[in-house]
Amino acid sequence: MKVTFPHMGNAWIVIQTLFESLNVDVVVPPFNSKRTLNLGTKLSPESACLPLKLNLGNYLEAANAGADTIVITGGIGPCRFGYYGEVERQILWDAGYNYEVVTLEPPDGSLAGLAKRIRFLAGRKNSWAKILKAMRFAYLKSVALDRVEDLIHAARPRLSHPLYTEKLYESAKQRLAQTMTEKGVQDAVRWVQETIRERQEGLNSMNEGSNKPLRIGIVGEIYTILDPFSSVGIEEELGRLGVEVDRSIYLSGWVGSHIFRGIAPGYRSIRSYPRHAKPFLPHFVGGHGLETVGAAVKFAREGYDGIIQIFPLSCMPEIVAASVLPKVQETYKIPIMTLIVDEHTGHAGIQTRLEAYVDLLERPRLLRESIQTREGVLGVGG
Amino acid sequence: MRIGFPRALYYFDHFPFWAGFFHSLGIELVTSPATHRQIMEQGLKKASDETCLPLKLLAGHIQALKDVDWIFLPRIVSVETDTYTCPKFLGIPESLLTAVPQGMPVLTVTMNWRMGRRQVLKDLEGLGLKLGKGSPDVRMAFNEGIEWQKRYQDTMGAGWNFEDGIREIERAAKDLRESDKVPTPVTWKEQMFAKMSSTALKPTDELPIVDQNEDRLRIALVGHSYLIHESYANLNLLRKLREKAKVDLVQNVNQEEVETNLSGLRKKLFWSHSKQIFGAGNKFAEDQRVDGIIYLTCFGCGTDSMVQELVSRRAREQHKPYMVVTLDEHSGEAGLVTRLEAFLDMIERRRGHEGYVSTYGECLDRDSNAL
Numbered sequence: 001m002k003v004t005f006p007h008m009g010n011a012w013i014v015i016q017t018l019f020e021s022l023n024v025d026v027v028v029p030p031f032n033s034k035r036t037l038n039l040g041t042k043l044s045p046e047s048a049c050l051p052l053k054l055n056l057g058n059y060l061e062a063a064n065a066g067a068d069t070i071v072i073t074g075g076i077g078p079c080r081f082g083y084y085g086e087v088e089r090q091i092l093w094d095a096g097y098n099y100e101v102v103t104l105e106p107p108d109g110s111l112a113g114l115a116k117r118i119r120f121l122a123g124r125k126n127s128w129a130k131i132l133k134a135m136r137f138a139y140l141k142s143v144a145l146d147r148v149e150d151l152i153h154a155a156r157p158r159l160s161h162p163l164y165t166e167k168l169y170e171s172a173k174q175r176l177a178q179t180m181t182e183k184g185v186q187d188a189v190r191w192v193q194e195t196i197r198e199r200q201e202g203l204n205s206m207n208e209g210s211n212k213p214l215r216i217g218i219v220g221e222i223y224t225i226l227d228p229f230s231s232v233g234i235e236e237e238l239g240r241l242g243v244e245v246d247r248s249i250y251l252s253g254w255v256g257s258h259i260f261r262g263i264a265p266g267y268r269s270i271r272s273y274p275r276h277a278k279p280f281l282p283h284f285v286g287g288h289g290l291e292t293v294g295a296a297v298k299f300a301r302e303g304y305d306g307i308i309q310i311f312p313l314s315c316m317p318e319i320v321a322a323s324v325l326p327k328v329q330e331t332y333k334i335p336i337m338t339l340i341v342d343e344h345t346g347h348a349g350i351q352t353r354l355e356a357y358v359d360l361l362e363r364p365r366l367l368r369e370s371i372q373t374r375e376g377v378l379g380v381g382g
Numbered sequence: 383m384r385i386g387f388p389r390a391l392y393y394f395d396h397f398p399f400w401a402g403f404f405h406s407l408g409i410e411l412v413t414s415p416a417t418h419r420q421i422m423e424q425g426l427k428k429a430s431d432e433t434c435l436p437l438k439l440l441a442g443h444i445q446a447l448k449d450v451d452w453i454f455l456p457r458i459v460s461v462e463t464d465t466y467t468c469p470k471f472l473g474i475p476e477s478l479l480t481a482v483p484q485g486m487p488v489l490t491v492t493m494n495w496r497m498g499r500r501q502v503l504k505d506l507e508g509l510g511l512k513l514g515k516g517s518p519d520v521r522m523a524f525n526e527g528i529e530w531q532k533r534y535q536d537t538m539g540a541g542w543n544f545e546d547g548i549r550e551i552e553r554a555a556k557d558l559r560e561s562d563k564v565p566t567p568v569t570w571k572e573q574m575f576a577k578m579s580s581t582a583l584k585p586t587d588e589l590p591i592v593d594q595n596e597d598r599l600r601i602a603l604v605g606h607s608y609l610i611h612e613s614y615a616n617l618n619l620l621r622k623l624r625e626k627a628k629v630d631l632v633q634n635v636n637q638e639e640v641e642t643n644l645s646g647l648r649k650k651l652f653w654s655h656s657k658q659i660f661g662a663g664n665k666f667a668e669d670q671r672v673d674g675i676i677y678l679t680c681f682g683c684g685t686d687s688m689v690q691e692l693v694s695r696r697a698r699e700q701h702k703p704y705m706v707v708t709l710d711e712h713s714g715e716a717g718l719v720t721r722l723e724a725f726l727d728m729i730e731r732r733r734g735h736e737g738y739v740s741t742y743g744e745c746l747d748r749d750s751n752a753l
Contacts, residue, residue, distance in 0.1 A: 047687040049687070077469075078472065080684050090691075103649065285473045286469035287469065289469065313432075316468060320469060
């Protein structure tokens with residue numbers, strides 16, 4: 001049995017770790033690319049959302065490496081993602097791939113069923129203690145990954161060479177992927193911290209009093225905000241434009257709430273979002289629609305300069321969120337931009353919109369600094 | 383007190399319940415007129431661009447409600463255990479507040495049958511409180527609503543016509559004021575049931591009766607109730623189809639039959655409409671008497687993007703002619719008619735030539751070679 005799984009940003013590091021510590025053969029599919037998307041789009045229903053298309057592409061590419069079992073999480077909706085496993089199984093079967101699809105969820109609410117599925121994946125040799133230990137370690141790694149990501153978010157606008165920061169990010173990810181001890185994980189995070197600090201000290205002496213960077217909060221559908229390929233590298237792009245980015249959902253926060261059912265909060269808990277969203281949307285709408293609204297409110301209250309919402313075309317929960325967000329924009333006078341991505345999204349188009357958006361955010365700030373202007377003229381919502 | 387009920391989305395499934403509920407409370411329920419061009423245009427202006435046609439229509443109907451004290455926009459989370467409705471239903475009314483005319487109060491209630499009857503009743507009591515009704519009244523109204531809904535659903539046989547059925551309900555709901563004035567020996571309810579059963583027994587309606595002609599094609603129309611019965615948005619597809627063929631609808635398939643036809647899925651579908659669509663679609667695909675299946679969907683429908691795929695697979699396995707019609711606000715009638723005619727012609731020809739079908743698609747999937 002060779003297990004594979006769909007990509008979602010850095011999730012592969014965590015999933016690979018989990019299976020490797022259980023001595024299960026795991027195939028990490030090639031990273032998301034144009035090819036992946038093309039392969040997946042051919043098989044997918046045309047109006048399916050982008051993640052499904054990328055998932056299918058991942059499976060096809062993993063099949064070339066000999067994978068025969070797919071692991072995916074589920075859920076009982078009402079977001080479409082909950083039904084991915086079954087639809088993907090049928091599509092792959094028709095296309096001639098004999099994949100076994102294991103959906104990690106309690107089937108019809110039965111925990112025994114879930115245990116059976118985990119047992120099927122882990123094989124007979126692993127004891128439950130070992131499985132739990134492996135899960136805990138993978139979780140720790142996901143928290144560490146999120147810390148590194150957050151550090152990089154802060155470093156991008158502040159360090160002088162964008163390429164250097166990206167290189168640092170890559171090697172940090174590599175370090176985290178390879179290490180199999182808790183100490184190694186901690187060391188990797190510390191190493192990133194130290195390196196950034198050193199670089200910054202070198203910089204500060206050179207150009208003192210550099211501007212405080214703009215802060216933009218990214219909210220939206222989890223796959224598109226976690227996966228740089230589907231969002232056309234929006235975080236990196238914004239970093240290069242001198243913006244500090246934060247996002248509503250981090251991998252470990254999702255793992256904590258979705259898989260551990262809130263036993264572990266993750267690096268950034270998503271628990272507070274429903275409370276923030278309440279005045280605008282008092283009921284969950286599936287997926288992360290409620291979290292999107294809540295996070296937008298939270299970012300606005302924390303004084304962020306702007307908010308960007310990203311979601312795949314036809315995403316149901318995010319459409320609901322998108323129709324509520326104008327109210328948030330009006331209430332808090334914060335510009336919110338919505339980006340919708342699908343298989344036709346082009347890099348240049350997104351880049352242009354981001355540049356224009358950042359210009360828009362920067363202008364009132366520059367004006368305020370230089371001369372006293374008619375304040376409010378440039379404010380949003382009149 | 384007059385409460386406005388937009389003729390869109392949940393109207394097509396749950397109107398009888400609400401009609402019964404408010405009738406029992408002695409509140410007049412006003413529905414918006416049938417969709418026409420202006421309603422659609424108003425809806426397009428006010429609803430968010432990304433959302434689907436039915437929601438845009440709902441936005442239009444909200445604006446078409448005149449002279450009412452409240453606009454009623456319930457949040458229908460779930461209509462049975464283990465399923466949800468579409469996420470966009472869950473976002474009502476917040477996502478449509480932009481369409482509500484300024485100053486018009488919105489009345490809402492959360493209906494979540496997943497949590498059980500007790501919770502639903504509790505939420506309805508909250509609604510009653512807002513309307514100044516006590517909980518015994520609400521309980522009675524609730525039972526009344528359930529009964530109306532059940533009666534309505536029981537009439538949904540093969541020869542059933544949505545418009546006739548719903549018209550009876552609307553008439554019964556409107557009878558309120560008249561029955562107040564003149565206490566008639568026959569209660570509104572008996573009137574309604576009498577009318578409904580008579581329509582159900584009647585061999586279907588005014589349509590040209592060619593039923594004796596056994597050669598008539600039999601086409602199954604599969605899709606959401608709010609598309610199939612929304613005759614303005616679907617360009618009268620149902621009537622056009624009925625002129626040429628016998629039509630089976632998903633809505634005519636009863637719950638038990640749906641349940642027995644859910645086989646072949648490793649995971650239960652968790653959307654109530656989709657479950658019905660898939661179960662009925664599966665039944666139609668296997669039914670040898672059905673000549674073809676038309677799947678009616680709208681652009682951007684999330685649940686259909688998945689379920690359409692599943693149903694099309696079933697149809698292909700059974701070598702059943704299958705066509706998908708996707709609606710949006712730009713649908714043109716000529717295009718639809720052309721496709722419909724071509725589809726029906728193809729089926730007729732297939733009948734004549736039996737197995738001699740075009741070889742196209744032979745290698746599309748595993749089953750095609752087994753013809």
